[in-house]
Amino acid sequence: MTVQCEFQAVVLAAGKGSRMLEFTAGKPKCLLPVGSKPLIWYILNSLQKSGFTEAIMIVLEDQKTEIQSAIENEIGNNTLNIKIEYVSFDDKEDLGTADSLRLKEVQEKIKSDVLVVSCDLITDVNFVDVLNTFRKHNASMTSLLFPSSNIEPVVVPGPRSKHKPEKDLIGIDERTSRLVFSASASDFEEEVSLPMSLLKKHQHIKLYSTLCDSHVYVLKNWVMQYLKSEDNFMSLKGELIPYIVKKQLSKPIKPADTNVSTVNDKDVCDIFSFAKEDQLSLDIREASAYNDHKGDLKPTYNEDPIRCYAYLAPKGCIGIRINTLPAYWSTNGKIQDIWDKVSGDQKLIKHSVNADIKSNQVDDKCVIWDGAKLSEKTSFKNTLIGMNASVNSFSRVFNSIIMNNVVIKEKVAIENSIISDNAVIESGSKIKNCIIGNHYLISQDSEHANEILTKALMHF
């Protein structure tokens, strides 16, 4: 018999990277190279550091093998030690994050409370702190929030455009850390109205507009059950979480006739029928002198069966979501500076031993992956060279990201650009501030600047 673990981790890795399709089309977002590791490695490493030995990972069917082999590669290299159970679904089903948690295979595997993380997070927060907030109050939901990391304005490849960050309005009770309000700023036009009852219950709310939702949620097991029965929710952040946060303010409707058994009432999918706490906890709470708030004579937690909490990461913590081009680009630029924090005690391998480096002009900031082939008389500065990419003589690459299997021929100059998988750059080309899509072919002696060159975007 195995002991049931307290929390199970679920990694959502089926995202398509829809905010940066220029270079994620045709490639799993979670395998984007960040420094010397694929993106997914960072979150799995964080989970491992927080004590998780297993994780359930939700991936797209057609990306499963690719992701699996990448992770097995890491495990094989002893840089990761976590057991992964894969659940996949077909790309065509077009499921949201909440939908994917509703999948039968996922539901069958979930036995306890759940830590849901997104594959695009790079952080040095120990998830134990988040879990402790959850444990402390026997919460229904706890989310991890970062003080917004102001992405420094960097020159981003591609055409110049202004990135407007999406703002969330997040209200946290200053005294109890209860998460009492969660909405997107774009939901409001000119006014935000809050119910009086909320302000009476939580008399000191701090409303933040600059917090960044990490997409790390700890969910009580009943939330998963509720999700199973309620198929209106598409996404976690957009729908389910705000709904649960709102429902904190409601009280369960008292059944008019207590004699009637509600067991048969399958139609009644009231959230409160899921959110029941067991009598023992209630009795203990009543007997205890503890109260989470003061200033009124209300019972602990105001007798709310649903309680959401926020864990605000301490100042100086790193929390970056790689979901936009600027985030990806700037993170790749500074990954070596933050490596020690986000990787724990792992050693940064800048130049893979399996790479064939003949060039003698590779500066300190370059990262070179397995199987990369750098010919003589090439020059590299602050550049990432992906797996099995090859660069031929007389070419130079500055400040760029070259992904897997890219072929760069002779006399090519690349600067400040992202070159996606399997692209081919013919000899003599000059590329500056460009994003080159998957399998794209740059013809001989062509010059490009501030452009997005990809096949994928044609479809949009």
Place this chain on the structure above:
Amino acid sequence: MSKSRNTVAKDNATQAIVIADTFEDEFVPISNDVPLCLFRVVNRPLIDYTLEFLSLGGIEETFLFCCNHVAAVKAHIKKSIDEAVGWTLTMKVHIIVSESCWSFGDCLRDLDAKGLLRGDFVLLEPGVISNIQLLPLLKKHSEVFQLDKGAAMTLIYQESSIGHMALCPQDETIIAYNSKNRVLFHKKTQKTKEKRVTFPLEIFIENSSVSVRHNLKDTHIAICSPAVLPLFSDNFDFQTKDDFVKGLLINEDILGSTIYCQILKGSNYGSAISNWRMYQAVSLELNNKWVYPIVPTVKRNRTLPENSALMLQLEKIVIGPNCIIKKGAKVTAGSILGKGVVINEDILITNVLIQSTKSDDILAQPIDKIGEFAYRLRACEDEEDLDLDKLLANKLSRLHIGDDLYEYDGDSDDEFSDSSEELSHTYSPPPDDTKLFFTEVVDSLTRGYEDKLLCDNLILEVNSSRYAYNITLKEVNYNVIKAILTLSQNLPNGTQYFPQLSQLLSYFSPILKNYIKNEAAMADCLQAIEDIAISNTELKDKWVIFLLKYLYEKDFLSEEAILKWFSNVKQDSKLYNQVEPFANWLQEAEEEDSSDDESE
């Protein structure tokens, strides 16, 4: 004796403005005779506490602004200076008189014209009692002013909790301020009773974090920049401090001024006696030493020999000045000793009121004499049965100004959730709804009669009004009949009156038929007739009898119902005389009927 108190205040003296009068009518009629600042709070004039607070708080020069009862206030201040009470040593008080001011704002405009204030100053609304150190707050305000030249005012709040005794429901405020303590939103909630509070989105977007608080008590103390007085002068519509705050927040760009706040915690206390409720609350808190070091006067000139036993519950004993309690005497809880009472040896005083002179009260009896200077007082005849607390509670019961008890309705959440749940709440309608319903019915019927609308449609209209106002069937019956009868009173008087009335009634007969369906409805109908008949003296004498006869003949009313109703009509009333012949006639008819039956 030193004359230091008379020296002219230094040029850089910290200044404060105290507005002595409240311009509300909260304290009428008492405030007609006594100015608010001389109200006795735990046996001491209110202004004494205020001035003591200001001098302890570091103020050196105070402008006391008086509009009413100026002589009394002046006399009191003079007396304080003559007696050299604490504050006179460090603070100079100027009394500013203006009898033409009718609001808080007027006072400040007047002060602006006088140009007495030199720098930042402390502004007190009427009736403030506090123990706050003002100098650190002034310093903070000037620090803020260094960064934001528009900073006009710092509002001082005390952390409290809604529902707390000392938080006046009228003062319940929601404020939002940013991380620099700048006030972005200010709203008093009690007046509106709204279920939602609307904030402008921009305050959240422009600031990375905004504190929204609902647990603050206004201390009615504000630290002001010199710009405040001209702002009052420029805006004649600013009558109160709230107007000022509101005006500045709305017209921030135009006026170019900002408001900050400071939240006090811990033992810092600040309150203003703005109504009787606060009077009571502040009295209790003073008594319980919440405002330390500002405390009520302590015992003085009382002679307590060492082994006289006061059953030590001092808070329940009131001992006036110059009392003497002699050896071996015992005074227990609940007793009140007046001025100059002398309690002789070995006397036990339990739960009584004692004064030093003989009472002229008719209740006074010879046995009430306890000593030469001690007479027992009786508050009422059966005093023995009442304990003192209860007695006092009765006397003070007028002080319990009916607050709406703070309700923490977990149910009002539902506007936050689905509308379906919202529908499940039913509120019992306020009594006014019935009136509204009645006027609507009258309107419908008047229009219907004028335009000759179908009665069926009118019934529909009445019924929809009924549901709109949630009126019981009984009230519907009553009000519809009443409405028809009300219409009948608008008919022209004269010979044509009764024919027209019967025309009106026959027009509305489908409605009558619809609503007068059973015995209960008949009773309602008769009640309506009675009410109209009694309330309206100008009705024709025959009106009631005509109406009853009409309704009886058309079978709307049964004779049993009429007789039953008639038996309850007061015999000496005009109505009784009017209806009596008809009732007799009915009685006879019935008897005839029954005798007919017998004969058959």
